Amino acid sequence: MGLFSFFNRNKNKLQGFLDRDAILLDVRTHQEYNEGSIDGALHIPLKEVSSNIDTLKKKNAPIIAFCKSGGRSAIATGILKKHGIEALNGGGKNSLERKL
Template sequence: MTIENLIKEKAGTIVDVRTHEEFMGGHVVDSINIPLGEIQERMEELENLKAPLILCCASGNRSGQAQHFLSQKGIDCYNGGSWLDVNYYQSQIS
C-alpha cells in the first residue's frame, strides 16, 4: 500500500521525527512528534501507537533512519519522506 493510501484510509499514525523546534514551526495535523534522537528511549510509546507508523521529517533522511531502526525492532512503519508531502496527502482527505 502506498503512503498516500495509508494516509487517505487513516491507517496508522503519523510520527514526525524532526526536532521539537522544527515541529512547532509547522507539522501535519494529528501527527505526533518523537524526535529521531529520542526514538530509543520512547520505544514503548512507539510500540503502543496505532500501526503502521508513517514517519516524516524535513527531507526524508531522518525518517529513513527511523524507519530502518524501527523495522529492525519489528515495528510496522514506512518512510513518508518530507512532512510537506505527508501534509499534502493529509489535506486531500475530505
C-alpha cells in the same frame, strides 16, 4: 518498471497505511516542530525514537515517519522496523502533506 510505476506503488503503500489508521510520526527537532507540523502527528525527535519504542509498540498501529526532507525519517523507519514495528518513510513534511 518505469518511474511512474514506482511512484504509483509508493502512493498505494501510503494509502494502505492510512487506511489502517497509521500514526504520523514527526521526527524533526523541537524547533522545527514548533514551526508547524501535520495535524494529529505525534512528535518524537529522531534522537528520542529508540527510547520510545515501547510507547510506539503499545499503539499497535503502523507508523508513517516524516521529517524535513526524508533523511531522518528514513533512519527512524529503519529503527522502527528493527524493533518489529511496521513503518513507512513518508519523506519530507511538505511532500507528505500534499499526499494526505
